[in-house]
Amino acid sequence: MTTLRYHRPVRARIYSILLFFVCLQAAYAQRPPAISSPDVHADHRVTFRYYSRNAQRVSVSGEFLKVAVPMKKDTSGIWSVTVPAVQPDIYPYSFWVDSVQIADPSNTYVFTNERFKRSLLDVPGDKPLIHALQNVPHGKVTYSYYTSETLDCIRPLLVYTPPGFNAADRKKYPVLYLIHGGSDTEETWTTVGRAHLIADNLIAQGQATPMIIVMPYGNVRPKPMAEFTRDVVNDVIPFIEANYPVMQDSRHRAVAGFSVGGGQTLNIGLTNTARFGYICAYAPYTATDEFKANFTNWSPDVGVMNKQLQLFTISVGTDDFLYESVKENIAMFRGKKLNVESLVVAGGHTWMNCRLFLAQSLQQLFRE
Amino acid sequence: MTTLRYHRPVRARIYSILLFFVCLQAAYAQRPPAISSPDVHADHRVTFRYYSRNAQRVSVSGEFLKVAVPMKKDTSGIWSVTVPAVQPDIYPYSFWVDSVQIADPSNTYVFTNERFKRSLLDVPGDKPLIHALQNVPHGKVTYSYYTSETLDCIRPLLVYTPPGFNAADRKKYPVLYLIHGGSDTEETWTTVGRAHLIADNLIAQGQATPMIIVMPYGNVRPKPMAEFTRDVVNDVIPFIEANYPVMQDSRHRAVAGFSVGGGQTLNIGLTNTARFGYICAYAPYTATDEFKANFTNWSPDVGVMNKQLQLFTISVGTDDFLYESVKENIAMFRGKKLNVESLVVAGGHTWMNCRLFLAQSLQQLFRE
Numbered sequence: 001m002t003t004l005r006y007h008r009p010v011r012a013r014i015y016s017i018l019l020f021f022v023c024l025q026a027a028y029a030q031r032p033p034a035i036s037s038p039d040v041h042a043d044h045r046v047t048f049r050y051y052s053r054n055a056q057r058v059s060v061s062g063e064f065l066k067v068a069v070p071m072k073k074d075t076s077g078i079w080s081v082t083v084p085a086v087q088p089d090i091y092p093y094s095f096w097v098d099s100v101q102i103a104d105p106s107n108t109y110v111f112t113n114e115r116f117k118r119s120l121l122d123v124p125g126d127k128p129l130i131h132a133l134q135n136v137p138h139g140k141v142t143y144s145y146y147t148s149e150t151l152d153c154i155r156p157l158l159v160y161t162p163p164g165f166n167a168a169d170r171k172k173y174p175v176l177y178l179i180h181g182g183s184d185t186e187e188t189w190t191t192v193g194r195a196h197l198i199a200d201n202l203i204a205q206g207q208a209t210p211m212i213i214v215m216p217y218g219n220v221r222p223k224p225m226a227e228f229t230r231d232v233v234n235d236v237i238p239f240i241e242a243n244y245p246v247m248q249d250s251r252h253r254a255v256a257g258f259s260v261g262g263g264q265t266l267n268i269g270l271t272n273t274a275r276f277g278y279i280c281a282y283a284p285y286t287a288t289d290e291f292k293a294n295f296t297n298w299s300p301d302v303g304v305m306n307k308q309l310q311l312f313t314i315s316v317g318t319d320d321f322l323y324e325s326v327k328e329n330i331a332m333f334r335g336k337k338l339n340v341e342s343l344v345v346a347g348g349h350t351w352m353n354c355r356l357f358l359a360q361s362l363q364q365l366f367r368e
Numbered sequence: 369m370t371t372l373r374y375h376r377p378v379r380a381r382i383y384s385i386l387l388f389f390v391c392l393q394a395a396y397a398q399r400p401p402a403i404s405s406p407d408v409h410a411d412h413r414v415t416f417r418y419y420s421r422n423a424q425r426v427s428v429s430g431e432f433l434k435v436a437v438p439m440k441k442d443t444s445g446i447w448s449v450t451v452p453a454v455q456p457d458i459y460p461y462s463f464w465v466d467s468v469q470i471a472d473p474s475n476t477y478v479f480t481n482e483r484f485k486r487s488l489l490d491v492p493g494d495k496p497l498i499h500a501l502q503n504v505p506h507g508k509v510t511y512s513y514y515t516s517e518t519l520d521c522i523r524p525l526l527v528y529t530p531p532g533f534n535a536a537d538r539k540k541y542p543v544l545y546l547i548h549g550g551s552d553t554e555e556t557w558t559t560v561g562r563a564h565l566i567a568d569n570l571i572a573q574g575q576a577t578p579m580i581i582v583m584p585y586g587n588v589r590p591k592p593m594a595e596f597t598r599d600v601v602n603d604v605i606p607f608i609e610a611n612y613p614v615m616q617d618s619r620h621r622a623v624a625g626f627s628v629g630g631g632q633t634l635n636i637g638l639t640n641t642a643r644f645g646y647i648c649a650y651a652p653y654t655a656t657d658e659f660k661a662n663f664t665n666w667s668p669d670v671g672v673m674n675k676q677l678q679l680f681t682i683s684v685g686t687d688d689f690l691y692e693s694v695k696e697n698i699a700m701f702r703g704k705k706l707n708v709e710s711l712v713v714a715g716g717h718t719w720m721n722c723r724l725f726l727a728q729s730l731q732q733l734f735r736e
Contacts, residue, residue, distance in 0.1 A: 054467035099422035
C-alpha cells in the first residue's frame with residue numbers, strides 16, 4: 001500500500017530531507033530549514049514539527065484531537081510534539097503559532113478551501129482504507145474549463161474518468177455530479193474527499209460501477225443556490241454530454257453533495273427528477289431562499305417521483321451542527337410520502353464522514 | 369478576458385462575500401470572517417486584507433515589493449493596506465503576522481511547494497498576458513499515476529493535452545517533458561507556471577505547435593539527480609508512450625525544467641540526445657554529483673550531437689543567485705563546441721521569469 005507522495009520510509013525520508021537541506025542550504029539561505037512534518041509512525045502515533053526561533057508558544061490542533069497540544073522547542077528552533085496513536089483516517093489540522101493559526105509549512109497536503117488554510121494528516125490503516133492510493137488500476141482526474149452562459153464566465157471543472165477509460169472505445173458511462181461544501185472549491189472532493197481513489201478502490205473490488213464523476217465549482221455569489229441549479233442544468237450537463245461519453249437518461253445520472261453542496265443537491269435533484277434518478281445529500285445545508293421556495297408548499301406528484309428516483313438518500317452525523325435541521329428535512333420529505341433513505345452515523349460536519357457517505361453512495365449508484 | 373476564478377467584478381464579489389458571510393455566520397461561528405483579499409483594482413493597485421484581533425503587527429511581503437509594507441487594523445479586527453500599481457504579472461506573496469510568515473487565508477491561489485506556503489497575486493494586464501485565462505479553445509490537464517520500477521513506488525504525473533485533443537482521432541502529437549524546481553511538486557508548472565494556459569494562448573495565436581506536456585514529480589531523495597534521470601527514461605516515457613498518442617522520435621520529444629529541474633534537464637537531455645531533440649534549461653542548478661560525473665571530463669561527439677539537437681537553450685535572469693554558475697556552464701558547453709542558445713533577461717530566480725522562458729521555448733519547439 002502506498003499513500004499519496006508519502007511512499008518513502010519515514011527514516012529514509014528524514015535522512016534524505018536533511019541531505020537535501022545541506023546541499024541547498026547555501027543557495028536558499030533565506031528559506032526556513034526543510035523539516036519533516038507530519039511523520040506518521042508505524043504504531044499510528046504522529047510527530048508534528050515546526051520551525052520558529054521567535055515564537056513564544058506553538059501548538060497543534062486538529063479534528064483528531066479534543067484540545068490543542070503544545071509543542072516544545074529544541075535548541076535549533078524546531079518545535080515538535082508526538083501525539084498518541086490516531087485512528088486511521090484523513091484529518092484537517094493546523095498549528096497555532098502564538099495567536100496565528102496556520103497550515104503546516106512542511107506538508108504539501110492542504111485542505112482546498114476559500115476561507116482557511118489547513119493541512120491534512122493522512123494516517124494509513126494497517127489494512128488500506130477505502131481512500132488509500134493502492135496498487136489497483138487508476139482512473140484519471142482532468143482539470144478543464146467550460147463557458148457558463150448562465151453565469152457569463154469561464155468556470156473550472158474536474159472530471160474523473162474510471163480505470164480503463166478510453167475515449168476511442170466509444171463506450172458510454174453513467175455519470176455522477178458531485179458538489180463540494182460552501183467555501184470549498186472544485187478540487188475539494190479530490191484533495192480532501194479522495195473521491196477518485198475511493199472510486200478506483202471500489203471499482204477494483206467490484207463494489208462500484210465504473211462511472212464518470214463531474215466535480216463543478218459550486219460557489220456562485222450573491223445567489224448561490226438558484227443560479228447554480230441553472231448553471232448545472234443548462235451549462236454543466238450539456239458541456240459534459242458534448243465532451244464525454246456519458247449516458248443521458250435519468251437512470252444513469254446522479255447528483256450528490258456535501259453541506260451547502262448537499263442543499264444544492266436537493267434543489268437541483270428534486271426539481272429535476274426526470275433528469276436525476278439518484279440524489280444523495282450529505283449533511284445538507286438548507287437555510288436558503290431557494291430551498292424555501294422549492295419545498296415550503298411543495299406538492300409533487302409523489303407517485304411519479306418515487307418511480308423516477310432509483311435512490312434518494314440523506315446522510316448526516318449525530319454530532320453535526322446541522323443534525324436537527326437534517327432530521328427535520330428527512331421527516332418533511334417522508335411526510336410527503338417520498339421514499340428517502342437515511343444514513344445516520346457518529347461524528348460531525350466533517351470530511352471524514354463525507355468520504356464515508358460517498359463510499360456508501362458509490363456502492364448504491366447505477367446498480368440495476 | 370477572464371482570470372482563474374476571479375471572474376466576478378470586484379465590487380459584486382465583496383457584496384456577495386459579505387452576504388454569504390451573513391448567511392453562514394451563525395453556523396460557522398468558529399471560523400474567521402470571510403474577507404476579500406487580494407482585491408486587484410482596475411488601475412493595478414492592490415488591497416490586501418487579513419483578520420486578527422490579537423496580532424500586534426501585520427505586513428505584506430511579496431516579489432512585487434522591495435520591502436514589506438505594514439497593514440493597519442480597523443475596529444473590526446481587519447488589517448489592510450492598498451499598495452501602488454503593480455506591474456501586471458503573477459507574484460508570490462505572504463503576510464507577516466508578528467513573527468509568523470503565512471499564506472493569505474482568503475486567497476485560494478497558492479504556490480504549490482513542499483517547504484513553504486505562499487499565496488499568488490495575479491495582476492491582469494490591460495491586454496491579456498500570455499498566461500491569462502482567455503476565451504480561446506482550452507486544453508486539459510489530467511492528474512494521473514504511474515508505477516516507477518526504478519523507484520519502486522506509485523508516483524503522480526500531470527499531462528496537458530492541447531485544445532481539440534481527442535484520443536479517438538488517433539492523431540499523434542509531439543511531447544514536452546517539463547520539470548519543476550527543487551522543492552516544488554508536479555503541480556507547480558500549472559498552479560504557478562500556468563503552463564497549460566500559456567500553451568492554450570500560444571496555440572490559439574498560431575505561435576506554438578499543439579503538443580502534449582508531461583509534468584512529472586521530480587523530487588527523488590536522497591539521490592535526486594541520477595535516479596530521476598533513470599525514472600524519466602525507463603518509467604515516465606514508456607508510461608506516456610503506452611497511454612498517450614505521442615510521436616516517439618527525438619525530433620518530437622523535448623525536455624525542459626527550472627532550477628533543480630533545469631539541472632535535471634541538462635542531465636537527462638544531454639546524456640540522451642538520441643531521445644531528446646530539444647533541451648531547455650531555465651536557471652539550472654548544477655552543483656550536483658550527477659552533473660559533475662556527467663560533464664567534468666565530458667568529451668561527446670559534438671558533430672553528432674549538434675545534428676541531433678534541434679534546440680539547446682539555457683535561460684537565466686541577471687539577478688538570479690545562480691547567474692554566475694549558469695554563465696560558467698554556458699561557457700563550458702560552448703567551449704566544447706556545442707550549439708547552445710542563451711536567453712538572458714532581467715530579474716531573479718523567479719516564476720515570473722520561468723513563465724517568460726517557457727513561453728519562449730513553446731514558440732521554438734517542434735517548428736520544422
